[in-house]
Amino acid sequence: MAWIWVFIFSVVWAVSLWKILNSSPIVALRAPISFCESGETRERKKVLFVIAHPDDESMFFSPSIISLISKGWNPHVLCISAGNAEDKGSLRKEELYRACAVLRIPSQQIIILDHPKLQDGFDQKWDHGLLATLIGEQMTILGIGTVITFDEFGISGHPNHRDVRLGLRKYLCEAKKKDDAWELVSKGILRKYVGPIDIWLSLLHALLPHLSQTRCLLLNPSPCVTYSAMAEHRTQWLWFRKLFVIFSSYTYMNTLRKVNY
Ligand SMILES: [Zn+2]
Numbered sequence: 001m002a003w004i005w006v007f008i009f010s011v012v013w014a015v016s017l018w019k020i021l022n023s024s025p026i027v028a029l030r031a032p033i034s035f036c037e038s039g040e041t042r043e044r045k046k047v048l049f050v051i052a053h054p055d056d057e058s059m060f061f062s063p064s065i066i067s068l069i070s071k072g073w074n075p076h077v078l079c080i081s082a083g084n085a086e087d088k089g090s091l092r093k094e095e096l097y098r099a100c101a102v103l104r105i106p107s108q109q110i111i112i113l114d115h116p117k118l119q120d121g122f123d124q125k126w127d128h129g130l131l132a133t134l135i136g137e138q139m140t141i142l143g144i145g146t147v148i149t150f151d152e153f154g155i156s157g158h159p160n161h162r163d164v165r166l167g168l169r170k171y172l173c174e175a176k177k178k179d180d181a182w183e184l185v186s187k188g189i190l191r192k193y194v195g196p197i198d199i200w201l202s203l204l205h206a207l208l209p210h211l212s213q214t215r216c217l218l219l220n221p222s223p224c225v226t227y228s229a230m231a232e233h234r235t236q237w238l239w240f241r242k243l244f245v246i247f248s249s250y251t252y253m254n255t256l257r258k259v260n261y
Contacts, residue, residue, distance in 0.1 A: 012197055013195060013196060013197060016195070016196035016197045016198075016199050016200065017195075017196040017223075017252070019196075019199055020196050020199055020219045020220065020221075020223075020252055020253065021221060023219055024219075025066075025067035025070050025071065025218060025219045025220075025221050026067055026068075026071060026216060026217075026218055026219075027216060027217040027218075027219065028216050029203075029206035029214075029215040029216055029217055029255075045073045045074050045146075046073075046074050046075075046076060046142065046143065046144055046145065046146065047068060047073050047074070047075050047076070047144070047146040047147070047148060048075075048076045048077075048078055048138075048139060048142065048144040048146070048147045049061050049064070049065065049075060049077050049078070049147075049149070050078045050080070050135060050147060050148070050149040050164055050168055051077065051079050051080070051149070051150075051164065052079070052080050052081060052120070052150075052158065052160040052161050052163075052164045053080075053081055053083040053092075053120055053160065054079055054082065054083045054092040054093065054095055054096035054099070054112075054233065055083070055095070055096075055099070055230065055233045055236050056161070057077055057079075057096070057099065057100065057103065057105075057229075058099045058103065058226060058229040058230040058232075058233065059230060059241075059244070059245070059248070059250065060150075060155050060184060060250050060254075061148065061184065061254065062103060062220060062225070062230075062250075062251070063218050063219060063220035063226070063250070063251070063252060063253050063254040064148060064184070064218045064254045064256065065103050065105065066103065066220050066221060066222055066225055066226070067218040067219060067220065067221060068218070069104055070221055074109075075109065076105075076109040076110070076111070076142055076144065077096075077100060077105060077109065077110045077111070078111045078135065078138050079096060079110070079111065079112045079113070080113050080115075080118050080126070080131070080134075080160070080164055081112075081113070081114060081118055081119055081120040081160065082112055082114040082120070083120045084114075084119055084120050085119075085120040085121045086235075088235045089114065089120075091234075091235050092233070092235060092236075093112055093114075095232055095233045095234060095235065095236075096110065096112065096233075097110060098232040099229040099230065099232040099233055100229075101232075102225060102228050102229040102232055103225065103229050115130070115134065117130060118130065118131065118134075120160065121160070122158065122159060122160075124159070124160065125159070125163070126159075126160060126163035126164070126167065128163065128166045128167045128170050129167075129170065130167075131163065131166070131167020131168070131170070131171075132167050132168070132170035132174065133171075134167075135167055135168050135171050136171040136175060139171075139179075144179070145179055145180060146179065146181075146182075147168065147172075147179055147180070147182070148181075148182045148183070148184065148256065149164055149165050149181075150162065150164055150165045150183060150184055150186075151183040151184060151185055151186050151257065152165065152183075152186075153186035154186065155184065155186050155250065165183065168181070169259075169261070172261045173261050176261075177261070178261075180258075181258070181259045181261070182216075182256040182257065182258055182259065183256065183257050183259055184254055184255070184256060185215070185254075185255040185256065185257050187249065187255075191249060192248060192249055192250070193247045193248060193249070194247075194249060195246070195247050195248070195249060195251070195252060196223075196249070196252040196253075197249075198249035198252070198253065199217075199219070199252070199253055202217055202249075202253060202255050203217070205255075213257050213258055213259075213260075214258040215255055215256065215257050215258070216255070216256050216258075217253055217254070217255055217256075218253065218254045218255075218256065219252070219253050220251065220252050220253060223251050223252055226245060226251045227245050227246075227251070
């Protein structure tokens with residue numbers, strides 16, 4: 001009887017993927033959002049992705065990057081560390097540039113800080129004040145008004161992801177910046193690994209009455225691009241990450257939550 005369940009799962013998977021590929025890539029949940037606005041200049045449509053490690057952009061944020069580019073946005077990437085936990089930092093920097101080329105982000109729009117006090121590792125506690133200063137400097141230089149990063153759980157629970165969020169939050173709070181700030185919503189394990197099927201759960205979840213914050217759903221019009229981008233991270237491209245990219249709902253969609261400071 002197992003084959004019946006495999007068949008049903010495959011059909012639901014195919015229908016869900018069809019829905020994603022044939023929907024508008026940006027769906028406002030609850031309220032109008034800046035991502036849906038039109039008529040802005042390219043200069044005003046800069047958006048900064050603040051990530052912790054090379055591969056975060058492909059593994060977690062690629063639906064946002066690809067869908068926003070399709071709507072005329074101009075993404076920049078600020079990567080805090082070089083991912084040097086296994087002494088492969090120089091290789092991983094190059095991999096980030098190659099992956100971003102696949103995602104159509106120009107190399108001059110990628111910044112890798114690689115600060116000695118902000119190095120990759122589960123046991124590394126990053127200073128939120130230092131992060132706030134460095135992130136603020138880059139946002140000022142670039143003239144960024146819209147920023148996207150991790151939420152309080154950091155998708156995988158990695159402490160570096162959580163610290164990036166707290167550093168950005170500290171900068172925005174202390175500078176009293178009214179930037180358009182968004183966090184990528186973490187999901188439970190079931191929703192994380194049902195691939196495109198999570199579109200139905202994401203839409204239903206947004207209807208829950210206790211969720212008052214503005215949210216949007218960004219759908220990936222080209223999941224194959226995510227796979228190709230992640231494949232450029234050759235030091236990370238192990239069998240379990242290949243499976244992750246196929247089955248992770250973060251390959252197919254991102255739910256972003258607007259943060260007000
Ligand atoms: Zn990471």
